[in-house]
Amino acid sequence: MRATPCYVRRAAGAIAALIFAGCANQMEPAQRSISDIEVIVSATSPEAAQYVPDQLADVQSKLDGLKASFAKKDYAAVLAAAPADMNAAQGLAAAAAAKRGEIAKSLSNQWSALAAEVPASLAALRDQLDRLAKQSNRRLAAGIDVEAAQSRLSDASSLWSKAQAAFATGNLDEAVTTARRVETLLHALAPTVKLPTTPPSAAAR
Numbered sequence: 206m207r208a209t210p211c212y213v214r215r216a217a218g219a220i221a222a223l224i225f226a227g228c229a230n231q232m233e234p235a236q237r238s239i240s241d242i243e244v245i246v247s248a249t250s251p252e253a254a255q256y257v258p259d260q261l262a263d264v265q266s267k268l269d270g271l272k273a274s275f276a277k278k279d280y281a282a283v284l285a286a287a288p289a290d291m292n293a294a295q296g297l298a299a300a301a302a303a304k305r306g307e308i309a310k311s312l313s314n315q316w317s318a319l320a321a322e323v324p325a326s327l328a329a330l331r332d333q334l335d336r337l338a339k340q341s342n343r344r345l346a347a348g349i350d351v352e353a354a355q356s357r358l359s360d361a362s363s364l365w366s367k368a369q370a371a372f373a374t375g376n377l378d379e380a381v382t383t384a385r386r387v388e389t390l391l392h393a394l395a396p397t398v399k400l401p402t403t404p405p406s407a408a409a410r
Contacts, residue, residue, distance in 0.1 A: 231280035238287035256304035312377040
């Protein structure tokens with residue numbers, strides 16, 4: 206068996222050294238790219254998880270892919286994919302903000318409709334119960350448990366106060382959710398006291 210010529214061994218060693226040097230030169234920027242993306246994802250994750258969870262999951266999947274390539278020492282693959290993945294990560298904050306604004310606008314519209322409807326319904330039910338409680342309207346009140354209805358109306362009024370308090374503190378989500386509960390209570394109570402009702406407004410849905 207002939208020995209490998211010395212110049213061949215030297216050439217192979219030189220190539221290996223170049224490859225190693227190339228990998229070493231790529232490792233640091235590849236690692237930095239991953240770290241930069243991780244910082245952005247970490248900072249935006251709480252809001253992104255709430256408003257754009259699917260988009261966040263996609264970015265996290267891309268980040269996992271970069272880490273897998275880095276673990277295989279495929280730094281070139283990391284550097285090739287990192288710019289697009291960085292753009293995706295940077296887009297999380299804007300996407301979450303846009304979705305938050307969209308939800309806030311919807312809640313605001315719903316509250317406006319409920320704030321007009323609920324007080325009017327409360328007043329109408331209160332007037333009807335006052336009318337039924339009069340001795341002169343005993344025939345009209347026949348079969349109606351006026352006291353129980355008054356208690357239910359009182360509960361609805363208290364709940365409406367909570368909705369208004371939530372709105373006053375800027376908690377639109379809680380305000381609308383609570384106001385919808387009031388709306389449901391009132392629409393259930395109205396027929397039991399012989400008070401016609403109208404369907405809830407579309408905007409309040």
